[in-house]
Amino acid sequence: xxxxxxxxxxxxxxxxxxxxxxICVIGSGPGGLAALKVIVDSPQYKQGLWKPTAFxxxxxxGGIWLPAPPTDSPPQTPLYDSLTTNLPHPIMAxxxxxxxxxxxxxxxxxxxxxxxxxxASHFDLMRHIYLQTSVVEVNWDATSSKWNxxxxxxxxxxxxxxxxxxxxxxxxxxxxxxGHDRWLxxxxxxxxxxxxxxxxxxxxxxxxxxxxxxxxxxxxxxAVARCVIQSVTGATPEDREGGAFKVRGRVAEFLDPAxxxxxxxxxxxxxxxxxxxxxxxxxxxxPFFLPTLLRPEVFPSVPPLPRELYNSSYSxxxxxxxxxxxxxxxxxxxxxxxxxxxxxxxxxxxxxxARAVLAAFADPERLDKTQEAIxxxxxxxxxxxxxxxxxxxVAKAWHRFxxxxxxxxxxxxxxxAGGEFTGEEWMVxxxxxxxxxxxxxxxxxWRLLESTGEAEDWVxxxxxxxxxxxxxxxxxxxxxxDERDTPNGDLKTRL
Numbered sequence: 001x002x003x004x005x006x007x008x009x010x011x012x013x014x015x016x017x018x019x020x021x022x023i024c025v026i027g028s029g030p031g032g033l034a035a036l037k038v039i040v041d042s043p044q045y046k047q048g049l050w051k052p053t054a055f056x057x058x059x060x061x062g063g064i065w066l067p068a069p070p071t072d073s074p075p076q077t078p079l080y081d082s083l084t085t086n087l088p089h090p091i092m093a094x095x096x097x098x099x100x101x102x103x104x105x106x107x108x109x110x111x112x113x114x115x116x117x118x119x120a121s122h123f124d125l126m127r128h129i130y131l132q133t134s135v136v137e138v139n140w141d142a143t144s145s146k147w148n149x150x151x152x153x154x155x156x157x158x159x160x161x162x163x164x165x166x167x168x169x170x171x172x173x174x175x176x177x178x179g180h181d182r183w184l185x186x187x188x189x190x191x192x193x194x195x196x197x198x199x200x201x202x203x204x205x206x207x208x209x210x211x212x213x214x215x216x217x218x219x220x221x222x223a224v225a226r227c228v229i230q231s232v233t234g235a236t237p238e239d240r241e242g243g244a245f246k247v248r249g250r251v252a253e254f255l256d257p258a259x260x261x262x263x264x265x266x267x268x269x270x271x272x273x274x275x276x277x278x279x280x281x282x283x284x285x286x287p288f289f290l291p292t293l294l295r296p297e298v299f300p301s302v303p304p305l306p307r308e309l310y311n312s313s314y315s316x317x318x319x320x321x322x323x324x325x326x327x328x329x330x331x332x333x334x335x336x337x338x339x340x341x342x343x344x345x346x347x348x349x350x351x352x353x354a355r356a357v358l359a360a361f362a363d364p365e366r367l368d369k370t371q372e373a374i375x376x377x378x379x380x381x382x383x384x385x386x387x388x389x390x391x392x393x394v395a396k397a398w399h400r401f402x403x404x405x406x407x408x409x410x411x412x413x414x415x416x417a418g419g420e421f422t423g424e425e426w427m428v429x430x431x432x433x434x435x436x437x438x439x440x441x442x443x444x445x446w447r448l449l450e451s452t453g454e455a456e457d458w459v460x461x462x463x464x465x466x467x468x469x470x471x472x473x474x475x476x477x478x479x480x481x482d483e484r485d486t487p488n489g490d491l492k493t494r495l
Contacts, residue, residue: 019349021361024149025054026135026288031165031338032056033116034094035357036125042358053159054125055151057134060426063112065095070194074172078193078213078282082220083179086212087345088442091432094347097122101463104455105446105473117210123417133290134418137164140330147334161361163354164286165338171285173313174209174278179254192217198224202274206231206262209279217277229270237266246270246359252426254472283313284340292370293329298391302380305373315398320372321413322399323353323492326359333367334358340399341471344434345404348428352413359417366416407433431471438478443476 023039025249032054044050058076060066068076071237084106087094089099097119103111120126134152141148146158172191174180178257179192183189192213203226207218210232217232222245233250240247248264255261261275286294289311299310301315310317318326323336335356338350360367380394387393401409407428414421435442449455 021050021160022158023050023052023163024157024162024360025052025163026088026138026149026166027063027166028054028056028061028120028129029065029165029167030116030133030347031167031350032129032163033061033120033125034347034353035163035165035338036128037096037119037123038351038354038358039093040125040128041162042362044130044186044358044362052128053157054129054151055133055135056129056131057152059132060117061126061129061131062113062116063167063357065109065116065224067113069341070196074191075193076170078169079109079197080192080195080213080216080220080475082195086110086443087439088435088446088470088474090214090467090474091345091435091439094119094345094351096351098463098467099357102459102461103326103358103460103463104450105175105470105477106443114478129430138288138293139290140293142330147330150281159332161357162335163338163357167339168284169281169282173281173283175280177193177251177254179282180278182379183254183257183276188257188274189254189278193282195277195279201225201277202228204229204260204273206251206270206273206276207279209281210235210282210349214279217279221277229273231264237264237268240457244454250309279381284311285313297421298395301391302393303377307405312392312395314392317352317395318367318373318376320367320376321356321416322409323357324372326369326373326376331364331432332369332390333357333364336360341406343410344401344402345432349406349410349413352410354416355417356413359419366418382429404437435471435474441481442474442477445481449477 025035029312036052036054039045039050039052042050042487045052064077064079066077066322067079075116079404086106087105088105093099099107099115106409135149136152137150139148144158145384146160147154147162149159172193174191180189192209198220205221205225206229207214207233209321210230214230218228221228222241227244227246228245229248231248231251235247235249235467237249238247238325248268248270251262252263252265255263255269261269261271262273263269263284293309294316295308295310296313297310298312300308304319305326307398309327317335320326320332320338323338324332325335326332338353338357339346341349383394383397387397411427416428448456449458458473462473
Protein backbone atom coordinates (compact mmCIF):
# COMPACT_ATOMS: atom_id res chain seq x y z
CA UNK A 1 0.00 0.00 0.00
CA UNK A 2 1.44 3.40 -1.06
CA UNK A 3 1.35 6.04 1.63
CA UNK A 4 0.62 9.68 0.77
CA UNK A 5 3.76 11.70 0.08
CA UNK A 6 2.89 15.43 0.08
CA UNK A 7 6.41 16.49 -0.92
CA UNK A 8 6.47 14.17 -3.95
CA UNK A 9 2.95 15.20 -4.97
CA UNK A 10 3.94 18.87 -4.83
CA UNK A 11 7.05 18.21 -6.96
CA UNK A 12 5.03 16.35 -9.60
CA UNK A 13 2.44 19.14 -9.61
CA UNK A 14 5.15 21.76 -10.04
CA UNK A 15 6.74 19.85 -12.95
CA UNK A 16 3.34 19.47 -14.61
CA UNK A 17 2.68 23.18 -14.24
CA UNK A 18 5.98 23.93 -15.98
CA UNK A 19 4.77 21.92 -18.98
CA UNK A 20 1.69 24.13 -19.36
CA UNK A 21 2.24 27.03 -21.74
CA UNK A 22 0.20 30.19 -21.29
CA ILE A 23 -0.89 32.03 -24.42
CA CYS A 24 -2.05 35.66 -24.45
CA VAL A 25 -4.26 36.85 -27.31
CA ILE A 26 -4.64 40.62 -27.59
CA GLY A 27 -8.05 41.43 -29.07
CA SER A 28 -11.18 39.44 -29.84
CA GLY A 29 -12.06 40.72 -33.26
CA PRO A 30 -11.76 38.41 -36.28
CA GLY A 31 -8.04 37.82 -35.64
CA GLY A 32 -8.29 37.09 -31.93
CA LEU A 33 -11.24 34.76 -32.48
CA ALA A 34 -9.38 32.88 -35.22
CA ALA A 35 -6.39 32.46 -32.90
CA LEU A 36 -8.55 31.10 -30.08
CA LYS A 37 -10.38 28.73 -32.41
CA VAL A 38 -7.14 27.27 -33.75
CA ILE A 39 -5.73 26.96 -30.22
CA VAL A 40 -8.74 25.02 -28.91
CA ASP A 41 -8.49 22.73 -31.95
CA SER A 42 -4.91 21.82 -31.07
CA PRO A 43 -3.93 18.53 -29.37
CA GLN A 44 -1.88 20.55 -26.83
CA TYR A 45 -4.99 22.40 -25.70
CA LYS A 46 -7.00 19.20 -25.48
CA GLN A 47 -4.22 17.68 -23.34
CA GLY A 48 -4.25 20.69 -21.03
CA LEU A 49 -0.78 21.81 -22.14
CA TRP A 50 -1.84 25.14 -23.68
CA LYS A 51 -4.05 27.64 -21.86
CA PRO A 52 -5.20 30.69 -23.82
CA THR A 53 -6.43 34.00 -22.43
CA ALA A 54 -7.76 36.77 -24.65
CA PHE A 55 -8.10 40.37 -23.52
CA UNK A 56 -10.72 42.57 -25.17
CA UNK A 57 -10.99 46.29 -24.43
CA UNK A 58 -14.66 46.56 -25.45
CA UNK A 59 -17.81 45.06 -23.94
CA UNK A 60 -18.26 42.42 -26.65
CA UNK A 61 -16.30 40.57 -29.30
CA GLY A 62 -16.26 41.55 -32.97
CA GLY A 63 -13.67 44.29 -33.26
CA ILE A 64 -14.40 46.67 -36.10
CA TRP A 65 -17.75 44.94 -36.74
CA LEU A 66 -19.12 45.82 -33.29
CA PRO A 67 -20.97 49.15 -33.69
CA ALA A 68 -20.45 52.13 -31.40
CA PRO A 69 -21.35 55.83 -31.59
CA PRO A 70 -18.49 58.13 -32.61
CA THR A 71 -18.15 59.71 -29.19
CA ASP A 72 -14.62 58.63 -28.28
CA SER A 73 -11.45 60.10 -29.73
CA PRO A 74 -10.72 58.13 -31.76
CA PRO A 75 -14.01 56.19 -32.03
CA GLN A 76 -14.01 52.57 -30.90
CA THR A 77 -14.86 51.55 -34.46
CA PRO A 78 -15.09 53.35 -37.81
CA LEU A 79 -18.17 51.28 -38.71
CA TYR A 80 -20.71 53.37 -40.65
CA ASP A 81 -24.39 52.56 -41.14
CA SER A 82 -24.29 51.68 -44.85
CA LEU A 83 -21.27 49.37 -44.65
CA THR A 84 -21.59 46.02 -46.39
CA THR A 85 -18.81 43.59 -47.11
CA ASN A 86 -16.79 44.20 -50.25
CA LEU A 87 -16.26 40.46 -50.69
CA PRO A 88 -18.85 37.73 -51.27
CA HIS A 89 -19.29 35.94 -47.95
CA PRO A 90 -18.34 32.48 -49.32
CA ILE A 91 -14.88 33.95 -49.99
CA MET A 92 -14.81 36.05 -46.82
CA ALA A 93 -15.92 33.41 -44.30
CA UNK A 94 -13.66 31.35 -42.08
CA UNK A 95 -13.27 28.02 -43.92
CA UNK A 96 -14.26 26.26 -40.70
CA UNK A 97 -17.59 28.10 -40.36
CA UNK A 98 -19.89 29.22 -43.17
CA UNK A 99 -22.40 32.03 -43.13
CA UNK A 100 -25.98 30.72 -42.73
CA UNK A 101 -28.01 29.69 -45.80
CA UNK A 102 -29.96 32.52 -47.47
CA UNK A 103 -27.47 35.20 -46.30
CA UNK A 104 -27.19 38.12 -48.71
CA UNK A 105 -24.09 37.59 -50.86
CA UNK A 106 -22.59 40.90 -49.65
CA UNK A 107 -24.04 41.10 -46.14
CA UNK A 108 -24.36 44.26 -44.04
CA UNK A 109 -22.14 44.77 -41.01
CA UNK A 110 -24.78 43.63 -38.51
CA UNK A 111 -24.90 40.20 -40.19
CA UNK A 112 -21.11 39.91 -39.96
CA UNK A 113 -21.20 40.80 -36.26
CA UNK A 114 -23.81 38.10 -35.64
CA UNK A 115 -21.68 35.66 -37.64
CA UNK A 116 -18.65 36.39 -35.42
CA UNK A 117 -20.73 35.92 -32.27
CA UNK A 118 -22.03 32.61 -33.65
CA UNK A 119 -18.45 31.56 -34.49
CA ALA A 120 -17.37 32.25 -30.90
CA SER A 121 -20.39 30.41 -29.50
CA HIS A 122 -20.04 27.41 -31.82
CA PHE A 123 -16.41 26.83 -30.85
CA ASP A 124 -16.97 27.77 -27.18
CA LEU A 125 -14.46 30.62 -27.24
CA MET A 126 -16.09 33.10 -24.88
CA ARG A 127 -14.86 31.36 -21.73
CA HIS A 128 -11.31 32.32 -22.71
CA ILE A 129 -12.07 36.03 -23.22
CA TYR A 130 -11.88 38.83 -20.65
CA LEU A 131 -14.12 41.64 -21.87
CA GLN A 132 -13.61 45.30 -20.94
CA THR A 133 -9.98 44.52 -20.17
CA SER A 134 -7.32 46.39 -22.13
CA VAL A 135 -3.69 45.37 -22.44
CA VAL A 136 -1.70 48.41 -21.33
CA GLU A 137 1.86 47.08 -21.45
CA VAL A 138 3.75 44.05 -22.77
CA ASN A 139 7.38 43.49 -21.77
CA TRP A 140 9.86 40.67 -22.36
CA ASP A 141 11.49 39.35 -19.19
CA ALA A 142 14.80 37.79 -20.21
CA THR A 143 15.30 36.30 -16.75
CA SER A 144 12.16 34.21 -16.81
CA SER A 145 11.98 33.96 -20.62
CA LYS A 146 8.37 35.05 -20.48
CA TRP A 147 6.23 38.01 -21.49
CA ASN A 148 4.79 40.14 -18.70
CA UNK A 149 1.37 41.48 -19.65
CA UNK A 150 -0.22 44.28 -17.63
CA UNK A 151 -3.93 44.96 -18.06
CA UNK A 152 -6.34 47.77 -17.26
CA UNK A 153 -7.66 45.96 -14.18
CA UNK A 154 -4.25 46.33 -12.53
CA UNK A 155 -3.09 42.74 -12.99
CA UNK A 156 0.23 41.62 -14.44
CA UNK A 157 0.63 38.04 -15.64
CA UNK A 158 3.38 36.05 -17.34
CA UNK A 159 2.82 34.35 -20.71
CA UNK A 160 4.88 32.13 -22.98
CA UNK A 161 3.34 33.33 -26.25
CA UNK A 162 1.81 36.65 -27.28
CA UNK A 163 -0.53 36.77 -30.28
CA UNK A 164 -1.20 40.37 -31.32
CA UNK A 165 -4.60 40.68 -32.97
CA UNK A 166 -5.74 44.19 -32.06
CA UNK A 167 -6.67 45.16 -35.62
CA UNK A 168 -5.56 48.16 -37.64
CA UNK A 169 -8.67 50.27 -38.18
CA UNK A 170 -8.62 52.36 -35.03
CA UNK A 171 -6.08 55.19 -35.12
CA UNK A 172 -6.93 57.61 -37.97
CA UNK A 173 -4.29 58.54 -40.49
CA UNK A 174 -4.44 62.18 -41.53
CA UNK A 175 -2.93 63.41 -44.80
CA UNK A 176 0.19 65.51 -44.80
CA UNK A 177 -1.49 67.91 -47.24
CA UNK A 178 -0.75 71.53 -46.32
CA GLY A 179 -3.68 73.33 -44.71
CA HIS A 180 -5.72 70.33 -43.65
CA ASP A 181 -5.15 71.16 -39.98
CA ARG A 182 -6.82 74.56 -40.44
CA TRP A 183 -9.91 72.84 -41.85
CA LEU A 184 -9.98 70.52 -38.85
CA UNK A 185 -9.64 73.42 -36.44
CA UNK A 186 -12.44 75.27 -38.23
CA UNK A 187 -14.63 72.17 -37.89
CA UNK A 188 -15.01 72.01 -41.62
CA UNK A 189 -13.36 68.59 -41.87
CA UNK A 190 -13.21 65.31 -39.98
CA UNK A 191 -11.79 61.86 -40.51
CA UNK A 192 -14.11 59.14 -41.82
CA UNK A 193 -13.63 57.32 -38.50
CA UNK A 194 -16.35 59.65 -37.16
CA UNK A 195 -18.69 59.19 -40.12
CA UNK A 196 -21.87 57.16 -39.57
CA UNK A 197 -24.53 58.36 -42.03
CA UNK A 198 -25.10 61.23 -44.50
CA UNK A 199 -26.09 64.03 -42.16
CA UNK A 200 -26.52 67.57 -43.39
CA UNK A 201 -22.88 68.42 -44.03
CA UNK A 202 -23.90 71.13 -46.48
CA UNK A 203 -24.63 71.43 -50.18
CA UNK A 204 -21.09 70.72 -51.39
CA UNK A 205 -19.04 67.96 -49.77
CA UNK A 206 -15.48 66.92 -50.52
CA UNK A 207 -14.50 63.29 -49.85
CA UNK A 208 -10.76 62.60 -49.87
CA UNK A 209 -9.87 58.99 -50.61
CA UNK A 210 -10.91 56.22 -52.99
CA UNK A 211 -10.70 53.14 -50.78
CA UNK A 212 -13.81 51.20 -49.75
CA UNK A 213 -14.86 53.78 -47.14
CA UNK A 214 -14.19 56.76 -49.42
CA UNK A 215 -16.24 55.16 -52.18
CA UNK A 216 -19.11 54.30 -49.81
CA UNK A 217 -19.16 57.75 -48.19
CA UNK A 218 -19.20 59.41 -51.62
CA UNK A 219 -22.17 57.27 -52.62
CA UNK A 220 -23.97 58.03 -49.35
CA UNK A 221 -23.44 61.78 -49.66
CA UNK A 222 -24.75 61.94 -53.22
CA ALA A 223 -28.18 61.13 -51.84
CA VAL A 224 -28.30 64.30 -49.73
CA ALA A 225 -25.74 66.83 -51.03
CA ARG A 226 -26.16 69.01 -54.11
CA CYS A 227 -22.58 68.30 -55.18
CA VAL A 228 -20.06 65.69 -54.06
CA ILE A 229 -16.39 66.03 -55.00
CA GLN A 230 -14.23 62.92 -54.57
CA SER A 231 -10.46 63.34 -54.52
CA VAL A 232 -8.77 60.29 -56.03
CA THR A 233 -4.99 60.14 -56.35
CA GLY A 234 -4.03 59.87 -60.01
CA ALA A 235 -7.57 60.37 -61.31
CA THR A 236 -8.41 62.30 -64.47
CA PRO A 237 -10.81 65.13 -63.62
CA GLU A 238 -14.35 64.25 -64.64
CA ASP A 239 -17.84 65.59 -63.98
CA ARG A 240 -20.60 63.01 -63.73
CA GLU A 241 -24.33 63.01 -63.02
CA GLY A 242 -24.76 66.42 -64.58
CA GLY A 243 -22.07 67.92 -62.37
CA ALA A 244 -23.53 66.59 -59.12
CA PHE A 245 -20.55 64.25 -58.75
CA LYS A 246 -17.07 65.46 -59.55
CA VAL A 247 -13.97 63.28 -59.61
CA ARG A 248 -10.75 65.16 -59.05
CA GLY A 249 -7.11 64.27 -58.47
CA ARG A 250 -5.13 64.48 -55.26
CA VAL A 251 -5.62 67.57 -53.10
CA ALA A 252 -2.37 69.55 -53.20
CA GLU A 253 -3.40 72.15 -50.63
CA PHE A 254 -6.33 72.99 -48.41
CA LEU A 255 -6.75 76.75 -48.79
CA ASP A 256 -9.00 79.15 -46.86
CA PRO A 257 -11.57 77.08 -44.93
CA ALA A 258 -13.93 80.05 -44.75
CA UNK A 259 -14.11 80.06 -48.55
CA UNK A 260 -14.16 76.26 -48.69
CA UNK A 261 -11.38 76.36 -51.24
CA UNK A 262 -8.89 73.63 -52.17
CA UNK A 263 -6.29 73.27 -54.91
CA UNK A 264 -5.70 69.96 -56.67
CA UNK A 265 -2.44 68.56 -58.01
CA UNK A 266 -3.25 69.67 -61.57
CA UNK A 267 -3.53 73.29 -60.39
CA UNK A 268 -7.31 73.54 -60.61
CA UNK A 269 -9.36 74.70 -57.64
CA UNK A 270 -12.79 74.14 -56.16
CA UNK A 271 -14.46 76.60 -53.80
CA UNK A 272 -17.66 76.76 -51.83
CA UNK A 273 -17.00 73.41 -50.19
CA UNK A 274 -19.08 73.17 -47.02
CA UNK A 275 -17.40 70.14 -45.50
CA UNK A 276 -14.60 67.64 -46.09
CA UNK A 277 -14.52 63.98 -45.02
CA UNK A 278 -11.02 62.50 -44.91
CA UNK A 279 -11.23 58.81 -45.84
CA UNK A 280 -7.45 58.56 -45.64
CA UNK A 281 -6.96 55.30 -43.80
CA UNK A 282 -5.59 54.16 -40.45
CA UNK A 283 -2.26 53.61 -38.76
CA UNK A 284 -0.83 50.40 -37.36
CA UNK A 285 -0.83 51.08 -33.64
CA UNK A 286 0.43 48.93 -30.76
CA PRO A 287 0.36 51.23 -27.71
CA PHE A 288 1.14 48.39 -25.30
CA PHE A 289 4.68 47.98 -26.67
CA LEU A 290 7.36 50.34 -25.39
CA PRO A 291 9.50 52.12 -28.02
CA THR A 292 12.47 50.06 -26.85
CA LEU A 293 10.71 46.94 -28.13
CA LEU A 294 8.89 48.38 -31.16
CA ARG A 295 10.45 51.53 -32.58
CA PRO A 296 7.83 53.98 -33.98
CA GLU A 297 9.62 54.92 -37.18
CA VAL A 298 10.41 53.77 -40.70
CA PHE A 299 12.96 50.96 -40.82
CA PRO A 300 16.45 51.64 -42.23
CA SER A 301 17.62 50.45 -45.63
CA VAL A 302 18.30 46.75 -46.13
CA PRO A 303 20.55 44.74 -46.11
CA PRO A 304 21.45 44.03 -43.42
CA LEU A 305 18.22 43.44 -41.54
CA PRO A 306 17.87 45.74 -38.53
CA ARG A 307 18.40 44.16 -35.13
CA GLU A 308 15.32 45.92 -33.76
CA LEU A 309 11.62 45.80 -34.58
CA TYR A 310 10.08 48.83 -36.33
CA ASN A 311 6.52 50.10 -36.75
CA SER A 312 6.37 52.63 -39.59
CA SER A 313 2.59 52.92 -38.98
CA TYR A 314 2.19 51.23 -42.38
CA SER A 315 4.04 48.02 -41.58
CA UNK A 316 5.94 46.08 -38.93
CA UNK A 317 9.48 45.11 -39.90
CA UNK A 318 11.29 42.75 -40.03
CA UNK A 319 8.78 39.92 -39.77
CA UNK A 320 9.17 36.40 -41.11
CA UNK A 321 6.07 35.51 -43.13
CA UNK A 322 4.49 38.84 -42.07
CA UNK A 323 4.05 37.28 -38.62
CA UNK A 324 7.24 36.45 -36.65
CA UNK A 325 9.73 39.14 -35.50
CA UNK A 326 13.23 38.47 -36.81
CA UNK A 327 15.08 39.90 -33.83
CA UNK A 328 17.47 38.45 -31.28
CA UNK A 329 16.18 40.08 -28.08
CA UNK A 330 13.47 37.44 -27.62
CA UNK A 331 12.51 34.17 -29.34
CA UNK A 332 10.91 34.89 -32.71
CA UNK A 333 8.30 32.21 -32.13
CA UNK A 334 7.14 33.72 -28.81
CA UNK A 335 5.50 36.78 -30.41
CA UNK A 336 3.23 36.84 -33.44
CA UNK A 337 1.32 39.51 -35.33
CA UNK A 338 -1.94 38.49 -37.02
CA UNK A 339 -3.82 40.34 -39.73
CA UNK A 340 -1.21 42.79 -41.02
CA UNK A 341 -1.55 41.96 -44.76
CA UNK A 342 -3.91 44.23 -46.70
CA UNK A 343 -5.93 43.72 -49.87
CA UNK A 344 -6.77 40.19 -48.77
CA UNK A 345 -9.71 38.05 -47.75
CA UNK A 346 -8.93 38.39 -44.04
CA UNK A 347 -10.90 35.74 -42.14
CA UNK A 348 -9.47 32.65 -43.92
CA UNK A 349 -6.01 34.17 -43.81
CA UNK A 350 -6.24 34.74 -40.07
CA UNK A 351 -6.95 31.06 -39.38
CA UNK A 352 -4.03 30.07 -41.62
CA UNK A 353 -1.70 32.50 -39.85
CA ALA A 354 -2.80 31.16 -36.47
CA ARG A 355 -1.99 27.59 -37.55
CA ALA A 356 1.48 28.70 -38.62
CA VAL A 357 1.99 30.53 -35.31
CA LEU A 358 1.09 27.50 -33.22
CA ALA A 359 3.19 25.16 -35.36
CA ALA A 360 6.24 27.36 -34.75
CA PHE A 361 5.42 27.76 -31.06
CA ALA A 362 5.20 23.99 -30.65
CA ASP A 363 8.41 23.45 -32.64
CA PRO A 364 10.59 26.60 -32.78
CA GLU A 365 13.09 24.85 -35.06
CA ARG A 366 10.42 24.89 -37.75
CA LEU A 367 11.19 28.59 -38.29
CA ASP A 368 14.47 28.78 -40.20
CA LYS A 369 15.51 32.32 -39.33
CA THR A 370 18.35 32.39 -41.85
CA GLN A 371 16.12 31.39 -44.74
CA GLU A 372 13.36 33.71 -43.53
CA ALA A 373 15.83 36.62 -43.41
CA ILE A 374 16.83 35.87 -47.01
CA UNK A 375 13.15 35.94 -48.00
CA UNK A 376 12.63 39.30 -46.29
CA UNK A 377 15.65 40.81 -48.06
CA UNK A 378 14.41 39.42 -51.38
CA UNK A 379 11.00 41.03 -50.91
CA UNK A 380 12.63 44.29 -49.90
CA UNK A 381 14.74 44.33 -53.07
CA UNK A 382 11.71 43.46 -55.22
CA UNK A 383 9.60 46.27 -53.75
CA UNK A 384 12.45 48.74 -53.96
CA UNK A 385 12.85 47.93 -57.65
CA UNK A 386 9.21 48.93 -58.08
CA UNK A 387 8.94 52.02 -55.86
CA UNK A 388 12.51 53.35 -55.96
CA UNK A 389 14.92 54.39 -53.23
CA UNK A 390 12.20 55.48 -50.85
CA UNK A 391 12.05 53.56 -47.56
CA UNK A 392 8.62 54.99 -46.71
CA UNK A 393 7.24 53.78 -50.04
CA VAL A 394 8.66 50.32 -49.33
CA ALA A 395 7.09 50.42 -45.85
CA LYS A 396 3.70 51.35 -47.34
CA ALA A 397 3.86 48.45 -49.77
CA TRP A 398 5.32 45.88 -47.39
CA HIS A 399 2.13 44.08 -46.28
CA ARG A 400 0.20 44.87 -49.46
CA PHE A 401 -0.55 41.81 -51.57
CA UNK A 402 -1.32 42.03 -55.28
CA UNK A 403 -3.48 39.82 -57.45
CA UNK A 404 -3.20 36.17 -56.34
CA UNK A 405 -0.30 36.65 -53.89
CA UNK A 406 -2.56 36.33 -50.87
CA UNK A 407 -3.68 32.86 -51.91
CA UNK A 408 -0.14 31.65 -52.53
CA UNK A 409 0.76 33.12 -49.14
CA UNK A 410 -2.14 31.30 -47.46
CA UNK A 411 -1.14 28.00 -49.05
CA UNK A 412 2.44 28.61 -47.89
CA UNK A 413 1.28 29.13 -44.32
CA UNK A 414 -0.51 25.78 -44.30
CA UNK A 415 2.53 24.04 -45.77
CA UNK A 416 4.66 25.69 -43.09
CA ALA A 417 2.24 24.46 -40.41
CA GLY A 418 2.84 20.93 -41.70
CA GLY A 419 1.06 17.70 -40.86
CA GLU A 420 -2.56 17.51 -41.92
CA PHE A 421 -2.48 21.09 -43.18
CA THR A 422 -0.31 20.14 -46.16
CA GLY A 423 -3.22 18.21 -47.68
CA GLU A 424 -4.96 19.38 -50.82
CA GLU A 425 -8.14 20.14 -48.86
CA TRP A 426 -6.29 22.96 -47.06
CA MET A 427 -5.10 24.64 -50.25
CA VAL A 428 -7.10 27.58 -51.63
CA UNK A 429 -9.62 26.14 -54.12
CA UNK A 430 -9.59 27.43 -57.67
CA UNK A 431 -13.13 28.82 -57.43
CA UNK A 432 -12.01 31.19 -54.66
CA UNK A 433 -9.19 32.51 -56.84
CA UNK A 434 -11.56 32.90 -59.80
CA UNK A 435 -14.32 34.66 -57.88
CA UNK A 436 -11.90 36.97 -56.08
CA UNK A 437 -10.58 38.22 -59.44
CA UNK A 438 -14.12 39.27 -60.37
CA UNK A 439 -15.33 40.41 -56.95
CA UNK A 440 -16.11 43.91 -58.24
CA UNK A 441 -18.31 42.50 -61.01
CA UNK A 442 -20.10 40.32 -58.47
CA UNK A 443 -20.70 43.28 -56.17
CA UNK A 444 -22.02 45.45 -58.99
CA UNK A 445 -24.36 42.68 -60.11
CA TRP A 446 -25.52 42.07 -56.55
CA ARG A 447 -26.33 45.75 -56.07
CA LEU A 448 -28.45 45.64 -59.20
CA LEU A 449 -30.42 42.75 -57.69
CA GLU A 450 -30.85 44.75 -54.47
CA SER A 451 -32.06 47.80 -56.40
CA THR A 452 -34.70 45.74 -58.24
CA GLY A 453 -35.83 43.89 -55.12
CA GLU A 454 -34.67 40.51 -56.46
CA ALA A 455 -31.80 39.84 -54.06
CA GLU A 456 -33.78 38.00 -51.41
CA ASP A 457 -35.30 35.64 -53.97
CA TRP A 458 -31.87 34.87 -55.40
CA VAL A 459 -30.42 33.67 -52.11
CA UNK A 460 -33.48 32.04 -50.57
CA UNK A 461 -32.43 28.54 -49.48
CA UNK A 462 -28.99 28.81 -51.06
CA UNK A 463 -26.40 27.04 -48.94
CA UNK A 464 -28.75 24.48 -47.42
CA UNK A 465 -27.24 21.93 -49.79
CA UNK A 466 -23.66 23.00 -49.17
CA UNK A 467 -20.98 25.32 -50.52
CA UNK A 468 -21.45 24.32 -54.15
CA UNK A 469 -24.79 26.14 -54.22
CA UNK A 470 -23.07 29.43 -53.41
CA UNK A 471 -20.44 28.79 -56.07
CA UNK A 472 -23.14 28.19 -58.68
CA UNK A 473 -25.02 31.34 -57.63
CA UNK A 474 -21.89 33.45 -58.13
CA UNK A 475 -21.25 31.83 -61.51
CA UNK A 476 -24.80 32.67 -62.55
CA UNK A 477 -24.31 36.29 -61.51
CA UNK A 478 -21.17 36.48 -63.61
CA UNK A 479 -22.96 34.96 -66.60
CA UNK A 480 -25.64 37.65 -66.27
CA UNK A 481 -23.00 40.37 -66.15
CA ASP A 482 -21.12 38.93 -69.14
CA GLU A 483 -24.29 38.63 -71.23
CA ARG A 484 -25.18 42.24 -70.56
CA ASP A 485 -21.66 43.58 -71.09
CA THR A 486 -20.80 41.56 -74.20
CA PRO A 487 -22.07 43.16 -77.44
CA ASN A 488 -24.32 41.16 -79.78
CA GLY A 489 -24.59 38.36 -77.24
CA ASP A 490 -21.07 37.16 -78.08
CA LEU A 491 -20.56 35.67 -74.62
CA LYS A 492 -17.06 34.57 -73.73
CA THR A 493 -17.12 32.16 -70.87
CA ARG A 494 -14.74 33.36 -68.17
CA LEU A 495 -15.24 30.67 -65.57
